[in-house]
Amino acid sequence: MRAPWRLSPEDAPLKIKEQTIDSVVVVSLDGRVDGSTAPDLEKYISGVVERGNARILLDCSKMDYIGSTGLRVMLVGARKCQQGGGKLMLCTLRATCKSVMEASGFLTMLDYYDTRESALAAP
Amino acid sequence: MLTFAEEIMLLMLDDDGVFLPTRGGAVEYILAGAVLMDLAFANRIDNDLEQLTCLDATPTGNPILDQALAHIANTVETKDTRGWIETLAGQETTEIRQQALARLIEHGILESQDKKFLWVFRARRYPTIDGRVEREVRLRIADVLLSNDIPDPRDVAMICLVDACGFLRDIFSAREIERAAPRVEQFRKMDLIGHEVGSVIAEIERSVMMAMAISPH
Numbered sequence: 637m638r639a640p641w642r643l644s645p646e647d648a649p650l651k652i653k654e655q656t657i658d659s660v661v662v663v664s665l666d667g668r669v670d671g672s673t674a675p676d677l678e679k680y681i682s683g684v685v686e687r688g689n690a691r692i693l694l695d696c697s698k699m700d701y702i703g704s705t706g707l708r709v710m711l712v713g714a715r716k717c718q719q720g721g722g723k724l725m726l727c728t729l730r731a732t733c734k735s736v737m738e739a740s741g742f743l744t745m746l747d748y749y750d751t752r753e754s755a756l757a758a759p
Numbered sequence: 760m761l762t763f764a765e766e767i768m769l770l771m772l773d774d775d776g777v778f779l780p781t782r783g784g785a786v787e788y789i790l791a792g793a794v795l796m797d798l799a800f801a802n803r804i805d806n807d808l809e810q811l812t813c814l815d816a817t818p819t820g821n822p823i824l825d826q827a828l829a830h831i832a833n834t835v836e837t838k839d840t841r842g843w844i845e846t847l848a849g850q851e852t853t854e855i856r857q858q859a860l861a862r863l864i865e866h867g868i869l870e871s872q873d874k875k876f877l878w879v880f881r882a883r884r885y886p887t888i889d890g891r892v893e894r895e896v897r898l899r900i901a902d903v904l905l906s907n908d909i910p911d912p913r914d915v916a917m918i919c920l921v922d923a924c925g926f927l928r929d930i931f932s933a934r935e936i937e938r939a940a941p942r943v944e945q946f947r948k949m950d951l952i953g954h955e956v957g958s959v960i961a962e963i964e965r966s967v968m969m970a971m972a973i974s975p976h
Contacts, residue, residue, distance in 0.1 A: 670805055670814075671802055671804070671805030671812075671814040671815075672814060674805075675802065701807075702807075703805045703806060703807045704799060704805055704806045704807060704950075704951045704952070705799065705802065705805045707912075707949070707951070708799075708800075708912040711909065711910070711911075711912045711915070711949075712911070712912060714909045715908075715909040715910070715911060718908065718909050736807060736808060739808060739948065740948050740949055740951060740954070741945050741946075741947075741948035741949050742949065744945060745909065745945065745949070
């Protein structure tokens, strides 16, 4: 029997897809951003910035969970983008994730847009 | 790198190595939060608004952290962040404090001195012998709070602890505190463990104030 404290991998998959639209790297997140998947997301964002693309949009329309570790990774990502001369934007958060990010004040620190189109049109 | 518990212990000591009073006198909650922060940054635990979970029970090599990690990993009952702060604060903070001080002495940052006062009573002090680390922590906090840059999550967590202790007034002038206030307010929410530590301390402070208000003169 699985110990109740351990999140099993099947509970926490995160699929990451990428496309570039008008010099913005759109990274689509599908699944949970928790302690088991957040390190992969951090490496992914770092990789994009290291390739010279510091303007990143995280499309969160299929992200169904974010925990403390995920929030930290988003902050680290935003910091790296800022240091690289760009910015990390977020769009289309589901209600549960949006409430976590609102409660923790992240939506006032990061650039959030309700739609992908409005994020892509942002200066 | 020092742990959160070690860094906050450094800030709790004055120039003579005597412990400064903290808000609500609730050092145990600060230290419990510090240990949970270290476990979170070591990717051993994760938390959200409802629960704190163990992700990886592999020991970190730090006895302070590993004792708490084993406690969390071996507890079947689900608790939220506040539940774990209260549990650790009630059971393990004397050891956390002693081990953090021992490691600071081992690193050559503090020394331990036993002094007598009134010829009879013994008092132990921990004067600083290498003040660079403490100065670096204070400077880092000031830099983060007085700039508009996106902060490092580790600095956000540390600022939550310093704020919960009531030590920001020791780092900043009154004018700087006023300038940094909106950012402090924002950071209080951003680290979910730090936020809970701050809430617990605020509740203790309120309870003490109420008890003082209703106690007979």
